[in-house]
Amino acid sequence: METVAVKIKMGHLVPVLLAAGLFVGVTALAGSSTKAEQAEQELRVVLAAKPDPAHGERLFAICTQCHGGSGQGSASGWPPQIAGQHRSVVARELVEFRVGLRLYDPMSRIAGRHVLGAPQDVADVAAYVAGLTPVQDDTETPTAGLNQASSLYVARCQDCHGADGQGSDAGYVPRVAGQRYEYLRRQIEDAATGRRPDMHGQHDALLRDLPVGVFAGLAAYMSGLHRAGE
Numbered sequence: 001m002e003t004v005a006v007k008i009k010m011g012h013l014v015p016v017l018l019a020a021g022l023f024v025g026v027t028a029l030a031g032s033s034t035k036a037e038q039a040e041q042e043l044r045v046v047l048a049a050k051p052d053p054a055h056g057e058r059l060f061a062i063c064t065q066c067h068g069g070s071g072q073g074s075a076s077g078w079p080p081q082i083a084g085q086h087r088s089v090v091a092r093e094l095v096e097f098r099v100g101l102r103l104y105d106p107m108s109r110i111a112g113r114h115v116l117g118a119p120q121d122v123a124d125v126a127a128y129v130a131g132l133t134p135v136q137d138d139t140e141t142p143t144a145g146l147n148q149a150s151s152l153y154v155a156r157c158q159d160c161h162g163a164d165g166q167g168s169d170a171g172y173v174p175r176v177a178g179q180r181y182e183y184l185r186r187q188i189e190d191a192a193t194g195r196r197p198d199m200h201g202q203h204d205a206l207l208r209d210l211p212v213g214v215f216a217g218l219a220a221y222m223s224g225l226h227r228a229g230e
């Protein structure tokens, strides 16, 4: 993994160094600020950068080790599909792993300075990932509880995640249609119990009063939204 990272950086040493200087500057400015403020500042720099998808494609080689050759994720939902995820969402998640706001050590290392050294790197790989074609999760998902899940989704989730589960690039809302069922189920459980502390959108309040039994149905419904819309 290290070899790939070094090879990629050598070809782009000058821009990487320039951009890294900027990134360090931004982080230093953040000084005593909270991780959330730091993430917000870094994300602003990333989203202002003009993406270079060809460089993003080279960086993506590292991601394929876990997320699969075309970003499709694994059936176990660990790791999730990232293909076709909105650029703003990929960028924000990478920055949050980077500053330690979202917790998963291997992703924090990948999004950290050794691999995605500069905001330009994050911008490039996010644009490339967003351009990949998402696939529908093909694992068997529960069919029980889908009606209840559908009403819940319409009442509590649809405003943000969209009637067809497409999310929104402008709103930083992830596309969930087609996403790995197992991944969604785990995220919903984690959000309900506060184990995903970076989760925006008041999910704890939206999920807290629901019996845990409905989470699997919700995840299956969300994953299948794309299919239902066809």
Ligand code: HEC
Residues within 6 Å of the ligand: 059, 060, 062, 063, 064, 065, 066, 067, 078, 079, 080, 082, 085, 089, 090, 091, 093, 094, 103, 104, 106, 107, 110, 116, 125, 126, 129, 174
């Ligand atoms: C060592 C394995 C590994 C590598 C390499 C890796 N990832 Fe991940 N990634 C994961 C896992 C596992 C998760 C899920 C973590 C969680 O559940 O919180 C994840 C989560 C993500 C997410 C959040 C998805 C979402 O819907 O919120 C994004 C975005 C992401 N990775 C992008 C990337 C990119 C881009 C690269 C390459 C630069 C990369 N990952 C490399 C394992 C990896």
Ligand code: HEC
Residues within 6 Å of the ligand: 093, 152, 153, 156, 157, 158, 159, 160, 161, 171, 172, 173, 174, 175, 176, 184, 187, 188, 198, 199, 200, 201, 202, 203, 206, 207, 218
């Ligand atoms: C106010 C808007 C809003 C509402 C309402 C909302 N969400 Fe979200 N959701 C978001 C945003 C924004 C994110 C991205 C979270 C992050 O990582 O910061 C998200 C992330 C998620 C994720 C993780 C997806 C991923 O790729 O990691 C799941 C699962 C999810 N929401 C489920 C739900 C469910 C179930 C409901 C209804 C009970 C719901 N959401 C209601 C805005 C919303």
